[in-house]
Amino acid sequence: MASRTHDTETEVQDRAILVSLVTDKIKRTGIDSELSLQELVQLAETAGVEVLDVLRQNKETPDSKWFIGKGKVEELRMAADGLGANTAIFDQELSGAQVRNLEEALDLKIIDRTQLILDIFAGRAKTREGIIQVELAQLSYLLPRLSGHGKNLSRLGGGIGTRGPGESKLETDRRHIRDRISELKRQLDEVVKTRELHRERRRKSGAVQVALVGYTNAGKSTLLKQLTDADVYIENQLFATLDPTSRVLRLPGGKEVVLTDTVGFIQNLPHDLVASFRATLEEVNEANLVLHVVDASSPMREEQMEVVQSILQDLGAAGKPQIVLFNKKDLCQPEQLEMLPAGEGFMKISALNEDDLSRLTRTIEDGLAGDTLVFRIPADRGDLTSLLYRVGDVLEQNYEENAVLYTVRVNKEDYAKWSYKLAEFTEQK
Ligand SMILES: Nc1nc2c(ncn2[C@@H]2O[C@H](COP(=O)(O)OP(=O)(O)OP(=O)(O)O)[C@@H](O)[C@H]2O)c(=O)[nH]1
Ligand SMILES: [Mg+2]
Structure with a gap:
């Protein structure tokens, strides 16, 4: 925010009123606007803004001139005057013209969710x-909105x-x-x-790679630190980490892997940001195993998991072997923990608990080890035989009358790619 430019003469703490407009379109997307608003409060606080009040409006479609309805603009003006606000932060994206109109009418700095996230990232980039x-x-x-930003440009220098x-x-x-x-x-x-x-x-070099991914504030950096003694920045705020950090992790069996901590995800991650950060985000594609860290204590847990899965999908990393780590179990009620999915591919942990950490490293080891599978391939399916050689090491072949039994140690990741063709010929799991 402006206060971070350290212009000592004009430095004023941003005192903001948050505004959320719920349109029919938003309702149809199923985004919970209350949770989104809670997150906006956290984002604002992370950016050093004092949040004074929150205004909400339900409206079929946004007003083209003001975004919110004219009456709501008046309400915002009165609230701002009464509370001494100098900024209004909108939870949805505004057009350049809407920003300009609101700024002129209200004499407030107008910021939207995207800009707020961009601001936080700007303060974090190292x-x-x-x-x-x-x-x-x-x-x-900024470019398409240029004419709307008379007041805000100074921050960009x-x-x-x-x-x-x-x-x-x-x-x-x-x-x-x-x-x-x-x-x-x-x-x-x-x-x-x-x-x-x-x-x-x-x-x-053949280094095996494990990536920590997840919603912002889930505990990814804490895990990297706890597992590898890495000196990384950990904070109870959104987007503490921006640049990926990798450290060597020694597994119980002695094998070493490279563990990478990545930037956290958030719902409605600004499009321009995803485009710019693509190269960084695509590091995840290099991973042999993805650890999806979830803040199990968050009321937004499920929505957050969906956001992470859909970003992984966009990056082309959704098919990677994945372990979901329900973290911060120490902050959960027992009933809450019981409701979480369990079984292979899921773990409930606290990044602060030593026993959980050793359980985790053992699970990582297992997750990386390939499975040995047996396939019965019909004699006339030479195409499948060549696939088997691509997904792992063929350990044994036994000939039957019309088929061949192959015992294969499959590489999980390669197998995941071809399982849609091979799964029906699997003899045992
Ligand atoms: N109680 C508790 N707190 C935790 C646990 N794991 C992490 N935290 C706290 O959660 C906050 C966020 O942790 P980080 O490790 O910075 O989270 P992150 O996923 O790296 O977040 P970003 O870098 O912002 O994406 C910090 O205050 C941690 O101390 C846990 O298992 N239990
Ligand atoms: Mg982090």
Whole structure:
């Protein structure tokens, strides 16, 4: 937020009223707007904003000029005057014109959820890659909205205009931003190439990779720290981690794997951010095993798990072998814990409990070990035989009259890709 620019003369704490508009379209998506609003409060607090009040409105469609209804604008003005607010934060994305109209009518700084998330990321970025990615996402978000952001541009720095939007000035600003976007993309390409080289090296070294993924604040960094003594930033706030961190983890049997902590996910993750962070997020695709960390104590647990699964799907990592870790069990009631799915692929843990951690490393070991499966392949299905050699090591072949029995130690990940063809020929699990 503005307060983070450390402009000492004008530094004012952001004091905000949060606004949520629930439209019919939103209702149809099934997003729980109350939970989303709770999350917006956390996001605002993470950004250092003082939240004074929350306004809600139900409306069929957004107002094209004001986003919320005219009467609600008046209500917002009165609340802001009464409470001494200087900012309004909307839980849904606004157009540039809506921002401008609201700013002019209310004399408040107007921010939407996307911009708030971008702001938090901007404050967190530490590595060159992270900094480039965030700036790229910010500018891509800003460009189509430029004429709406008279007041907010100063936060972006980099010589972008902050004065009133005269049209010719706007054109110059747009050109500057487009130039900057091309420059950032070029720089990002270089970083991505370097990352590719690293990946290639890791792949060649045969290092086994395990990725910690999950909703923001689930406890991923805590697990990395507890398991590997990594000195990482852990905080009870959203998006504590931005850049992936990898550490070597020694499993009980002596095998070493590379454990990677990643940026947390959130619902409605801004599109520009996902696009910019794609290279970082795609690290997950390198993993042999995905540990999906869930905050089991959160009332939003199920929604959060769905968000994570759908982002994994987008990244093409949904088919990876996955273990769901229901973390923070120490904060759950016994009844809550009983309701959680159990069995293979699920664990209830506390990142702070030593016994759970040793159970976890044993489970990781098991999760990485391949299964030995037996397939009965009909004699005329030579196509399937060649597939078997692709999914693992064929240990044994026994010939029958019209079929061959193959004993195969399958690599889980490769097998997952072809199981739709092979599963019906499996003899034993
Ligand atoms: N009580 C309890 N707190 C936990 C546990 N695991 C993590 N925490 C706390 O949860 C908060 C978030 O932990 P982080 O490890 O930073 O979470 P993260 O998933 O890395 O979050 P982001 O980096 O923001 O995506 C911190 O305050 C941790 O101390 C647990 O098992 N029990
Ligand atoms: Mg973290």
